[in-house]
Amino acid sequence: MKLGPLTDTTRFVLFAVIILAMPLWLEPLGGNYPDLLQRFAIYGIFAIGFNILFGLTGYLSFGHAAFLGVGSYAAVWSFKLLTMNALPAIVFGVFFAGILAAAIGFLSLRRTGIYFSILTLAFAQMSYNLAYSVLTPITNGETGLQLSQQDPRIIDSVFIEAGSGLPSTNLFGLKMSGYPGFYFCAVLLIICFYISMRIFRSPFGLMLRGIKSNQNRMRYTGLNTRPYMLTAFVISGMYAGLAGSLLAITDPLAGAERMQWTASGEVVLMTILGGVGTLAGPMLGAGLIKYFENIFSAFNNNVLMEIFSFLPNAVAEIIVPIVGLFVGSGWHLTLGILFMVIVIYLPGGIVEGLSRLAKFAAGERKSSKIAGGNTSPQDQPGE
Amino acid sequence: MSDLVLHLDNIQKSFGGLSALSDVNLHVEEGTTHAIIGPNGAGKSTLLNVCIGRLKPDSGHVTFKGQELTGREPHEIAQMGVARVFQTPEIFPEMTLLENVMLPAFSKRDGAFKLNAYSGLAQQGDIRDEAEHILEDVGLADQMLQEAGSLSRGDKRRLELGMCLILRPRLLLLDEPTAGMSRHDTNRTIDLLKKIKSRGMTKVIIEHDMHVVFSLADKVSVLARGEIIAGGKPEDVRENPKVKEAYLGGAH
Structure with missing residues (x-):
């Protein structure tokens, strides 16, 4: 196992293969059902985009859920007014999220540090409240925006005879639910990963890292930091808009709760858990959190009893209620502990943990090589 | 007079009633190395901060090659060709x-x-x-x-x-470039700065180390309590009684 000196091409191919093969390797982990797979890919996009801002520039936005929500609303409106095809929905989702990000970014980026975070949080909560109440004609408030039989669907009405039930989202006829939906999201995720990798390796990425590292030096080197940060903010907002529109494509409704601050917080957790500023970290974090939320939370005492059935009954009966606190509805507790452990011992997130493991493994191999064929590694004290 | 690169005209700057610079005039000519010396707290770093737009002077003007610098953003000034080495190095520590x-x-x-x-x-x-x-x-x-x-x-x-x-850069401002360096490193830096000079780069240098000043500077200005008290060739300045007083008087 070596994770450090991978070339970017191998990194990318590896990522693509792992993502596309998710239905295979998630089967034994109990995660192979389309709804969950779609969510892995969608939140992966969200987190990868968030990491372009937070990971590279160090600016911690607490308001990215607003862009997720706008992406969803725009997509549903595209379904209602134009067509059930997924492509226009994506274009509108990304476009409107980008516009909102430009506006919020322009104002919030006047401040740094905690003040920037608070400003983004305030704007996102404002967006949430607007969607919930004032903008009801656009967002349908509390109920959420849904499709209806009476929607005009201008483009579809020209080509397709209206059916009896609600139409479903599609990509030129291919239904965007189930596995096709997942593969659609997965391909977009892989494209997003590729773009993010290019940004990380580009002069633009270098500038963003410069902003994180030393803004003074940037300015006295003749660089205008504001447009760099705004571009990063808008790009990450567009990623969030894409994720939001995909949420609507796989399940065509949009509600204001998608813009709640908890959703903004979640993407922060994902990024930190996986590894801030690393390429694959946000995807790992997003996957882990969604896995916990959906699989771990479904564990109940019966499942636990089965798992611990190898133990004597009396022991199992003591252990199960204790472990039971941490699964099922208590999954937040486990996540919280995991988060604390990672932040305290592995500030670089899961990626740092993995690379330490890889280094450790490489070190072992090297020491056994030095030791030669006759002596085992245990014979080397102090290694 | 040969071409002026940097021209400070009646610069005044005070911090909450405490005057840091008063009526400072400075002319730096093309291709020269101009040293600014003076006791601690004389306002040397403030002077450089005014030049690069980190601080705005209360009154007076800074011009660079005939263009007004006062009121411009730091990145604009840098793009015009003014670079600065800081007293505590401003680098990107996380990068290679x-x-x-x-x-x-x-x-x-x-x-x-x-x-x-x-x-x-x-x-x-x-x-x-x-x-x-x-x-x-x-x-x-x-x-x-x-x-x-x-x-x-x-x-x-x-x-x-x-x-x-x-x-x-067309003008390089150096704030104590050799502070905290060993004698060996200091000499290497002096050699490097001499090499740059032969390429015709104009420099303003703040320095405590007289060895550095006399090996590099064409002209010296002495700043004390926010005022330029003497200026001229290094040899002349060294003999100036006002300069001796400012340094020794400050020490007492």
């Missing part, structure tokens, strides 16, 4: 030395903002060559791929000097 030097090279080539998000750093061969060349100049080429934060203080200074040199 090579990246530290490549970043300013992009600023020189692409200006204050350019969205260059697709081509990889690895494809920027010319910028990389230039950066490696500069790192050789400042004697850090063998540590190119090391993280800058792990350098010694003296090496950080040299790196920062390299980051400024790659900008090929």
Whole structure:
């Protein structure tokens, strides 16, 4: 196992293969059902985009859920007014999220540090409240925006005879639910990963890292930091808009709760858990959190009893209620502990943990090589 | 008078009633090395901060090659060709030395903002060559791929000097470039600065070390309590009774 000196091409191919093969390797982990797979890919996009801002520039936005929500609303409106095809929905989702990000970014980026975070949080909560109440004609408030039989669907009405039930989202006829939906999201995720990798390796990425590292030096080197940060903010907002529109494509409704601050917080957790500023970290974090939320939370005492059935009954009966606190509805507790452990011992997130493991493994191999064929590694004290 | 590069005209700056600079006039000529000396707290660093736009003077003007600098943003001033080495090195500690030097090279080539998000750093061969060349100049080429934060203080200074040199500035401001360096490193830095001088770069240098001042400066201005009390050739300034008093009087 070596994770450090991978070339970017191998990194990318590896990522693509792992993502596309998710239905295979998630089967034994109990995660192979389309709804969950779609969510892995969608939140992966969200987190990868968030990491372009937070990971590279160090600016911690607490308001990215607003862009997720706008992406969803725009997509549903595209379904209602134009067509059930997924492509226009994506274009509108990304476009409107980008516009909102430009506006919020322009104002919030006047401040740094905690003040920037608070400003983004305030704007996102404002967006949430607007969607919930004032903008009801656009967002349908509390109920959420849904499709209806009476929607005009201008483009579809020209080509397709209206059916009896609600139409479903599609990509030129291919239904965007189930596995096709997942593969659609997965391909977009892989494209997003590729773009993010290019940004990380580009002069633009270098500038963003410069902003994180030393803004003074940037300015006295003749660089205008504001447009760099705004571009990063808008790009990450567009990623969030894409994720939001995909949420609507796989399940065509949009509600204001998608813009709640908890959703903004979640993407922060994902990024930190996986590894801030690393390429694959946000995807790992997003996957882990969604896995916990959906699989771990479904564990109940019966499942636990089965798992611990190898133990004597009396022991199992003591252990199960204790472990039971941490699964099922208590999954937040486990996540919280995991988060604390990672932040305290592995500030670089899961990626740092993995690379330490890889280094450790490489070190072992090297020491056994030095030791030669006759002596085992245990014979080397102090290694 | 030959071409003026930097011209400070009646600069006044006070911090909450405490006057840091009063009526400072300074002329720096093309291609010269101009040293500013003076006891601690004389306002030397404030003077440089005014030049690069970090501080706005209360009154007076700074002009650079006939263009007004006062009121401009720091990045505009830098793009006009004014670079500065700080007293505590301002570098990018999390990046490699090579990246530290490549970043300013992009600023020189692409200006204050350019969205260059697709081509990889690895494809920027010319910028990389230039950066490696500069790192050789400042004697850090063998540590190119090391993280800058792990350098010694003296090496950080040299790196920062390299980051400024790659900008090929028309005016280089140096705030105690050899402070905290060993004698050996100081001499290396002096040699390097002499080499730059032969390329015709104008420099303003703040320095405590008289050895450095006399090996480099063409002209010296003495700043004490926010005022220029003497100026001229280094030999003349050394003999000036007012200067002796300012230094010795300040020490008592």
